[in-house]
């Protein structure tokens with residue numbers, strides 16, 4: 001299970017430690033840079049001078065080589081300030097999605113994951129779906145998205161609704177030889193405007209270089225951002241987010257939270273990150289015992305209940 005990030009104290013401590021480390025690294029980088037420049041200037045000026053000066057220059061050359069061999073501090077390059085946002089999706093009148101008497105099992109000889117579940121989703125929906133591992137949270141998102149078909153019952157969708165589902169496996173399907181920009185252009189061939197695509201990728205914190213280098217050279221976190229950019233470009237009315245915080249650092253998670261809060265559509269979030277849930281969810285639904293049950297309290301009450309259960 002992903003570590004719970006509820007505790008603000010931990011987060012503050014993390015930010016403080018990180019900025020102290022960065023400050024130290026930057027000081028060391030600047031000092032080394034100055035020293036090296038000084039030695040290089042000396043070598044350039046006196047390397048071919050009198051025997052004494054040339055000897056001193058040689059000795060500086062050795063010091064310089066030793067510094068390089070010992071490993072130099074890298075310049076602190078903070079990731080571009082990330083400010084996610086999901087574009088205006090326009091409105092779709094309710095009911096946007098109706099889940100009616102749905103039962104589901106993966107195979108005929110397997111137990112039901114859901115039995116007769118019934119609920120509606122619209123653009124006001126801001127739900128965090130929680131529950132034990134294996135209860136069926138991801139399965140529900142796949143059913144709503146249409147990747148899975150109910151064994152019984154129906155899921156009705158408004159004809160014009162655009163659903164955007166984010167999950168971890170999307171990044172595993174990226175063509176690693178393509179750049180993020182090529183990927184976007186191939187996904188949206190009708191939108192050939194490179195500038196638009198670049199703006200979108202840039203909005204998700206990918207620098208110009210990162211947009212055009214092969215995806216293979218990007219970190220997992222950067223690949224996730226490519227997926228967020230792809231998702232946002234679809235202008236979904238309903239976001240189905242399955243563990244969106246994996247591979248994201250805390251600043252990016254906060255950027256995601258504020259993007260969700262600024263989003264005008266609906267969202268169903270599956271996450272083990274209670275800190276994100278606390279920031280964005282208006283309702284908690286518990287997925288267990290083949291059903292979906294609205295939770296009366298907030299996510300902290302739910303967390304307390306889990307803890308009580310473990311302590312018993």
Ligand SMILES: Nc1ncnc2c1ncn2[C@@H]1O[C@H](COP(=O)(O)OP(=O)(O)OP(=O)(O)O)[C@@H](O)[C@H]1O
Pocket residue numbers: 106107113131132133134135136137138139140
């Ligand atoms: N393709 C599949 N075929 C058969 N069984 C599956 C398949 N996918 C998932 N399951 C099973 O269905 C159940 C529900 O899985 P699901 O991934 O929806 O649970 P979850 O609540 O999202 O779990 P977690 O919190 O661990 O991600 C699990 O027992 C899982 O093993």
